[in-house]
Amino acid sequence: MLVKLLAFIASSYIACLLVPKRMRWVVLLVASFVFYALAGIKALLTMFLFSGISFAFGIAIEDSAVGSKRRRTLLVAVVLLVVAWILAIKLCVASGYRNLIIAIPLGASYVSFSIISYLADIYWERDKADRNFLKHLLYILFFPKITEGPINKHKTLAQSLYEGQDLTYRNFCFGSQRMLYGIFKKLVIAERLSMITDGILSDLAGYSGCMIAAATVFAAIELYCDFSGYMDIVLGFTETLGIKMDENFRRPFFSRSTSEFWRRWHITLGTWFKDYVYTPLVMSGIVKKMGKWCRKKIGKEFGNGLMKAVALSAVWLLTGMWHGTGASYIAWGCWCGTIIILSTFLEGFYKKALAFLHINTKAPSWKLFQMFRTSAVFCFGIMLTRLPDLHHVGIAIRKFVREPGLSQLFSKDLFRFGVSVKDFILMLLFLLGVLCVSIMQERRSVREFIASMNAPVRWVIYAAGISIVVFFGIYGPGHTMKDFVYAQF
Amino acid sequence: MRNSKIKSVIKALVAFSGICVTLVCIWKGLRYALSDEYTFYKGYARVMMHELYEQESIDTLFCGASLCYRDFDTGLLEKELGGNCFNAGSTIQGVPVSYYLLKDIYNRIKVGHVYLELGPVVEIRYDYRTDQDIVWGMYFIADYMKWGLPKLEMLLGETSPEYYATSFLVARRYWQKAFYFDYVKRNIQAKGTKVYREYGYDLLRSEDEWYVGKGYVANGVVASLDMLNDINAAIEYKVNEGWKSYVDKIINLCKENGVEITLVTTPVSGYVLSRWSGWYDGYHDMVKEIARKNNVDYWDFTLVKDGYFKPEAGLFSDSTHLNMYGARQFSTLFARVVRGELAYDDICCRSATEKLNGSR
Numbered sequence: 001m002l003v004k005l006l007a008f009i010a011s012s013y014i015a016c017l018l019v020p021k022r023m024r025w026v027v028l029l030v031a032s033f034v035f036y037a038l039a040g041i042k043a044l045l046t047m048f049l050f051s052g053i054s055f056a057f058g059i060a061i062e063d064s065a066v067g068s069k070r071r072r073t074l075l076v077a078v079v080l081l082v083v084a085w086i087l088a089i090k091l092c093v094a095s096g097y098r099n100l101i102i103a104i105p106l107g108a109s110y111v112s113f114s115i116i117s118y119l120a121d122i123y124w125e126r127d128k129a130d131r132n133f134l135k136h137l138l139y140i141l142f143f144p145k146i147t148e149g150p151i152n153k154h155k156t157l158a159q160s161l162y163e164g165q166d167l168t169y170r171n172f173c174f175g176s177q178r179m180l181y182g183i184f185k186k187l188v189i190a191e192r193l194s195m196i197t198d199g200i201l202s203d204l205a206g207y208s209g210c211m212i213a214a215a216t217v218f219a220a221i222e223l224y225c226d227f228s229g230y231m232d233i234v235l236g237f238t239e240t241l242g243i244k245m246d247e248n249f250r251r252p253f254f255s256r257s258t259s260e261f262w263r264r265w266h267i268t269l270g271t272w273f274k275d276y277v278y279t280p281l282v283m284s285g286i287v288k289k290m291g292k293w294c295r296k297k298i299g300k301e302f303g304n305g306l307m308k309a310v311a312l313s314a315v316w317l318l319t320g321m322w323h324g325t326g327a328s329y330i331a332w333g334c335w336c337g338t339i340i341i342l343s344t345f346l347e348g349f350y351k352k353a354l355a356f357l358h359i360n361t362k363a364p365s366w367k368l369f370q371m372f373r374t375s376a377v378f379c380f381g382i383m384l385t386r387l388p389d390l391h392h393v394g395i396a397i398r399k400f401v402r403e404p405g406l407s408q409l410f411s412k413d414l415f416r417f418g419v420s421v422k423d424f425i426l427m428l429l430f431l432l433g434v435l436c437v438s439i440m441q442e443r444r445s446v447r448e449f450i451a452s453m454n455a456p457v458r459w460v461i462y463a464a465g466i467s468i469v470v471f472f473g474i475y476g477p478g479h480t481m482k483d484f485v486y487a488q489f
Numbered sequence: 490m491r492n493s494k495i496k497s498v499i500k501a502l503v504a505f506s507g508i509c510v511t512l513v514c515i516w517k518g519l520r521y522a523l524s525d526e527y528t529f530y531k532g533y534a535r536v537m538m539h540e541l542y543e544q545e546s547i548d549t550l551f552c553g554a555s556l557c558y559r560d561f562d563t564g565l566l567e568k569e570l571g572g573n574c575f576n577a578g579s580t581i582q583g584v585p586v587s588y589y590l591l592k593d594i595y596n597r598i599k600v601g602h603v604y605l606e607l608g609p610v611v612e613i614r615y616d617y618r619t620d621q622d623i624v625w626g627m628y629f630i631a632d633y634m635k636w637g638l639p640k641l642e643m644l645l646g647e648t649s650p651e652y653y654a655t656s657f658l659v660a661r662r663y664w665q666k667a668f669y670f671d672y673v674k675r676n677i678q679a680k681g682t683k684v685y686r687e688y689g690y691d692l693l694r695s696e697d698e699w700y701v702g703k704g705y706v707a708n709g710v711v712a713s714l715d716m717l718n719d720i721n722a723a724i725e726y727k728v729n730e731g732w733k734s735y736v737d738k739i740i741n742l743c744k745e746n747g748v749e750i751t752l753v754t755t756p757v758s759g760y761v762l763s764r765w766s767g768w769y770d771g772y773h774d775m776v777k778e779i780a781r782k783n784n785v786d787y788w789d790f791t792l793v794k795d796g797y798f799k800p801e802a803g804l805f806s807d808s809t810h811l812n813m814y815g816a817r818q819f820s821t822l823f824a825r826v827v828r829g830e831l832a833y834d835d836i837c838c839r840s841a842t843e844k845l846n847g848s849r
Contacts, residue, residue, distance in 0.1 A: 003650070168497070169497040169500055169501055172501070173504075420665070420668075422668035423665070423668070426668070455503075455504065455507065456507065458504075459504065459507040459508045459511050460511055462508050462511075463508050463511035463512045463515055464515070466508075466512060467512065467515045467516065467519075470654060470658060470661065471519065471658075471660065471661060471664050471667075472664060475651070475654070476651050476652065476654055476655060476661075477621055477624075477651050477652055477655070478621070
């Protein structure tokens with residue numbers, strides 16, 4: 001998939017160079033069509049149909065009177081249709097009845113988010129409906145974002161996508177650098193880690209609790225490098241075209257709370273659920289009435305907290321179900337939701353406890369502890385979804401408690417999966433590199449920093465970056481590259 | 490506005506050139522440090538190709554796999570036949586590699602007669618584009634071929650895309666060796682020597698073999714009976730249509746360039762032929778048909794009569810390859826056939842069955 005994506009990116013960019021700015025949307029539309037058609041004609045036709053529905057309903061909603069029953073009915077009807085469609089796909093795939101579905105369109109989940117957000121924004125008068133079907137089709141099918149996002153709102157993406165931007169040298173340089181960084185994370189780190197994590201997590205019986213814990217941590221890092229690597233490639237490409245898409249990651253492992261983590265990880269998914277599930281739920285009449293009743297009965301603080309908890313529960317249940325309909329994903333959604341809800345309720349108590357214990361919350365050691373704690377919570381969530389089912393999660397937890405087996409971590413068992421000791425050390429060095437880049441990114445733009453250097457120094461940096469990816473990347477004969485992880489959703 | 494666009498384009502071109510030059514330096518440096526081109530197997534191919542490109546004209550050229558470069562003693566053949574003889578055989582050289590190598594040679598060197606070695610050990614078994622052994626065998630030649638269309642066609646057309654990085658970037662094949670500092674140090678030291686730089690032969694020696702020159706590798710091992718009967722003989726015969734089409738292409742290429750071509754196979758031990766007896770005649774007939782169709786000669790010395798070349802243990806280094814004594818004897822016989830002193834039909838049986846029956 002990476003090779004196919006890069007080939008499309010390269011040929012699309014060259015094609016855009018050759019046409020005037022106002023025609024670039026046509027090139028991107030054709031590229032998106034071809035990209036999609038390669039996944040199957042039936043899938044393309046299904047997406048065509050839903051794009052048509054989205055287009056028609058968008059105009060119909062906009063043309064309806066604000067506050068009218070017709071306007072509300074149109075929105076509810078199409079949202080229910082899209083949700084039913086996605087649910088049907090997920091349930092059929094999860095239960096093994098793939099044949100029941102005519103076509104499983106590539107990126108169906110992300111497309112459904114795009115359609116719902118587009119129509120909801122029109123309904124709330126935050127956006128205007130597209131009046132050109134082909135341009136609307138481009139917004140839905142735009143190939144860089146279709147398989148893994150980011151989930152961009154129509155109002156933020158449409159203008160730069162439809163009108164075309166100048167192809168500047170600076171955009172090309174910055175975008176290419178970002179793409180190279182993304183390919184590095186995927187090929188050099190994520191693929192290497194997958195050899196270890198697949199080996200350990202597919203067969204828990206042979207490994208101690210500490211080995212499984214280590215594999216879980218590696219799985220979390222692997223997922224980050226895979227997903228954020230894809231985002232870097234996609235956002236780097238759109239940057240070369242002057243198209244601004246929303247960021248999806250912001251150094252999530254620097255988060256000091258689970259709430260903050262989900263504002264830094266898969267940002268556009270969190271924003272989507274906040275804007276189109278959480279906020280409407282909290283602002284709905286029923287929840288407002290419930291809130292009033294709760295505040296009256298159990299106090300203002302608990303009353304407000306309870307309403308937030310209800311909305312958060314709905315959000316996290318849906319988030320879990322979006323990832324998958326199996327018990328593992330629902331458990332994962334419940335886990336994340338529970339942690340956030342508990343944090344919300346216990347915030348006051350927590351502050352008092354810290355003050356009582358005289359803990360200096362501004363100290364770097366405390367901030368570091370918070371980051372580790374938050375990452376540990378996330379890693380546990382990864383274990384829920386990475387292991388085949390909850391039964392295996394139980395096995396893993398029992399092993400961690402009863403047979404930690406720390407010594408196995410320092411034996412040669414870690415290096416039985418095609419990654420030698422030296423290769424592993426190299427990977428740790430590269431991870432250190434990613435950490436350094438991330439720390440730098442918290443303070444300033446790394447690409448601006450590189451751009452400030454003299455040309456020959458920059459050339460050496462670019463050439464070294466390309467060489468590291470080509471030389472140390474895990475690909476080629478004898479290795480089957482894994483597809484990008486989030487494409488499965 | 491137009492000026493700034495032109496400036497951007499120039500800036501981009503300069504940057505692109507700078508990055509390309511830096512990349513070339515990095516990759517050449519990595520190849521220098523990591524590729525063990527001074528050792529025997531890689532080294533002899535390097536020296537052989539260097540010598541090949543130094544030839545202005547070649548009267549007798551041999552092409553093929555390891556049976557070729559071990560069985561045809563070019564020094565002896567030059568004395569027997571006169572003219573310039575050269576052996577462009579290499580390890581696991583499949584017919585596609587022979588084809589592109591000849592295509593490149595004909596662009597640069599005048600060639601009189603080509604003898605294409607077609608022993609079945611390499612020829613018929615593999616899916617060329619994805620079999621790692623075959624692809625690695627291609628690299629023996631590809632790494633030292635001069636850049637041109639034949640080399641590009643071979644690397645892009647004869648390997649599947651997953652091999653492209655290793656095909657074009659030699660150092661990539663050795664990335665795991667980057668961590669072995671002793672290995673890297675040995676490479677750098679060996680490549681710094683005068684012998685290496687001047688394509689000398691002193692480094693081109695293994696325990697049993699050494700490079701003699703002009704593509705011929707002499708082997709001093711005398712095989713035991715066990716070695717003659719080893720697993721190398723257990724081949725399953727399967728016709729490879731791709732292989733047949735490449736033999737046709739090679740023959741046509743030679744004809745287009747006014748080069749005579751003869752298809753040959755070299756002697757193997759009696760033990761091996763008896764193990765191959767179930768299918769060898771089918772193979773022989775297939776090659777014979779190709780030769781007949783293209784109006785070229787086919788000399789199958791695997792079927793040579795014992796009176797002219799008895800495949801005894803003392804002449805082999807293993808079940809299929811002649812040692813230096815066997816190569817000497819065989820090359821002498823071969824020269825007599827080339828000179829017309831002996832007729833192929835008189836000295837070779839018509840089938841493996843006939844040969845095996847004759848030797849019983």
